[in-house]
Amino acid sequence: MAIEPTWLTRTPAWTALAAHCHATGTAHLRDLFARDPGRGERLVAEGAGLYLDYSKQRVTDETMRLLVRLAEERGVAARRDAMLSGEKINVTEGRAVLHVALRAPRSARILVDGKDVVPEVHAVLDRMSDFAARVRSGAWTGFTGKRIRNVVNVGIGGSDLGPVMAYEALRHYAARDLVFRFVSNVDGTDLAEATRDLDPAETLFVVSSKTFTTLETMTNAASARAWVLAALGDERAVARHFVAVSTNEGEVRKFGIDPANMFGFWDWVGGRYSMDSAIGLSTMIAIGPEGFRELLGGFRAMDEHFRTAPLDRNLPVLVGLLGVWNTDFLGAVTVAVLPYDQYLKRFPAYLQQLTMESNGKRVSVAGAPIADYSTGAIYWGEPGTNGQHSFYQLLHQGTHLVPCDFIGFCRTLNPLGRHHDLLVANLLAQGEALAFGKTADEVRAEGTPERLVPHRTFPGNRPSSTILADRLEPATLGALVALYEHAVFTQGVIWDVDSFDQWGVELGKVLATRIVAELESAAEPALAHDSSTNALLRRYRARRGQR
Numbered sequence: 001m002a003i004e005p006t007w008l009t010r011t012p013a014w015t016a017l018a019a020h021c022h023a024t025g026t027a028h029l030r031d032l033f034a035r036d037p038g039r040g041e042r043l044v045a046e047g048a049g050l051y052l053d054y055s056k057q058r059v060t061d062e063t064m065r066l067l068v069r070l071a072e073e074r075g076v077a078a079r080r081d082a083m084l085s086g087e088k089i090n091v092t093e094g095r096a097v098l099h100v101a102l103r104a105p106r107s108a109r110i111l112v113d114g115k116d117v118v119p120e121v122h123a124v125l126d127r128m129s130d131f132a133a134r135v136r137s138g139a140w141t142g143f144t145g146k147r148i149r150n151v152v153n154v155g156i157g158g159s160d161l162g163p164v165m166a167y168e169a170l171r172h173y174a175a176r177d178l179v180f181r182f183v184s185n186v187d188g189t190d191l192a193e194a195t196r197d198l199d200p201a202e203t204l205f206v207v208s209s210k211t212f213t214t215l216e217t218m219t220n221a222a223s224a225r226a227w228v229l230a231a232l233g234d235e236r237a238v239a240r241h242f243v244a245v246s247t248n249e250g251e252v253r254k255f256g257i258d259p260a261n262m263f264g265f266w267d268w269v270g271g272r273y274s275m276d277s278a279i280g281l282s283t284m285i286a287i288g289p290e291g292f293r294e295l296l297g298g299f300r301a302m303d304e305h306f307r308t309a310p311l312d313r314n315l316p317v318l319v320g321l322l323g324v325w326n327t328d329f330l331g332a333v334t335v336a337v338l339p340y341d342q343y344l345k346r347f348p349a350y351l352q353q354l355t356m357e358s359n360g361k362r363v364s365v366a367g368a369p370i371a372d373y374s375t376g377a378i379y380w381g382e383p384g385t386n387g388q389h390s391f392y393q394l395l396h397q398g399t400h401l402v403p404c405d406f407i408g409f410c411r412t413l414n415p416l417g418r419h420h421d422l423l424v425a426n427l428l429a430q431g432e433a434l435a436f437g438k439t440a441d442e443v444r445a446e447g448t449p450e451r452l453v454p455h456r457t458f459p460g461n462r463p464s465s466t467i468l469a470d471r472l473e474p475a476t477l478g479a480l481v482a483l484y485e486h487a488v489f490t491q492g493v494i495w496d497v498d499s500f501d502q503w504g505v506e507l508g509k510v511l512a513t514r515i516v517a518e519l520e521s522a523a524e525p526a527l528a529h530d531s532s533t534n535a536l537l538r539r540y541r542a543r544r545g546q547r
């Protein structure tokens, strides 16, 4: 039976937006600002310590009114409330979506299948706090009695990107007498380089995997265990040097980790939404239980804002809607995330999983093909100012439209002469240059030879948002992550996709399992792949040398 497609593009708000885009789409930001001097102070919103300036997006008040109408028509508020109340909105996996419960206060009550999950969340947080405090104080020692000096998180995807991003982002607050490493790639180089200079007797591995079956993580964890045992020579060392973060107690036991050293979470936490669950154990060891609770407080503040602010002043809703506008009406394919803060260097990588694994979908919630609109954009980015000396050329003068999210802070954590003013000057200059450009006449007026005028002209009208916060603190990071989590949710509702499954990663995993057997078989395997895969596989077998 054919499944009814989503007629999103025929809804009144979408149709009105399409007509509005057709009528005003060519308006230049230069003119929009010239005609409307209050624009830069009006097209802004504030919440949970973040200030969002979207006045340099290619929108007018009418665009925003229609986008908000789209959100209303699509039932964003009702879907949000369904998520917050524990409804099973991840329909393809039959699961609730309750990362908000991970930061709910002790007094909250959130039911899943009639059971309040908040007490369990706080029980795990309390156990994590106790463990983190013991590692930090030296009370938790390695098998030989030596103090733990190194913490290695072993995980991949949501079990790595959140922890490594948060560690880098909050490094300023991290214990200076502990070394943190993150191993994710099944490439043995990752583990080898991460452990090369470490003493196994002083090293704690946090094996983080929701399923505890992920090939990369299990392979790395097994090799890490072999590395520890080779040095310490006693199986009992595993209990002092390995802890697990998982939803799968059976697999944790099988691996040999004492469930007493396991920190659980639940199937209603998606991997890419899990950095504030027990998956954040390495973060908590780094910044301490207090710091972790501040981080949760930031998440919670943005959750509250998302739950209560009117749609037209609701930061996640606005960020989500602007993404829909840029993708579906202005035809942008990507979004550049440009943090002007070195501590946020892994933030673009973190956002890639959050956004693209969530909304990189081509069928609707009901399973109908999405034929006449685009869903999740491609996210990428680098910290400013490094990106300026690399790919900004294309942002300013290339043929593609790349909306940018600039992220900056009013106060630096490392005051050093003029550095911070120079950094922020660059952030502001880039947004200004992208929006307003430089006309051919302006270039000529500088005495530029005519043949160089086209090369030195900047078209402008390139949209960006700027997110400004006071200082990068644990709570700021929580608010920032929750902002994007809920923006992704908003877009998923508009596009009618299940933002919480990830079936697209399965096929490659299955094929790899088959190919591993073919690579490892002693006898020449009978190959039944396509001619390209067969030839590559044979070449690899012939040339890999002795193992």
Ligand SMILES: O=P(O)(O)OC[C@H]1O[C@](O)(CO)[C@@H](O)[C@@H]1O
Pocket (backbone or CB within 6 Å): 156, 157, 158, 159, 208, 209, 210, 211, 212, 213, 214, 217, 271, 272, 357, 502, 505
């Ligand atoms: O935590 P796990 O179960 O090891 O999974 C790791 C990652 O693998 C995925 O399932 C698919 O890449 C991600 O969604 C998840 O974050």
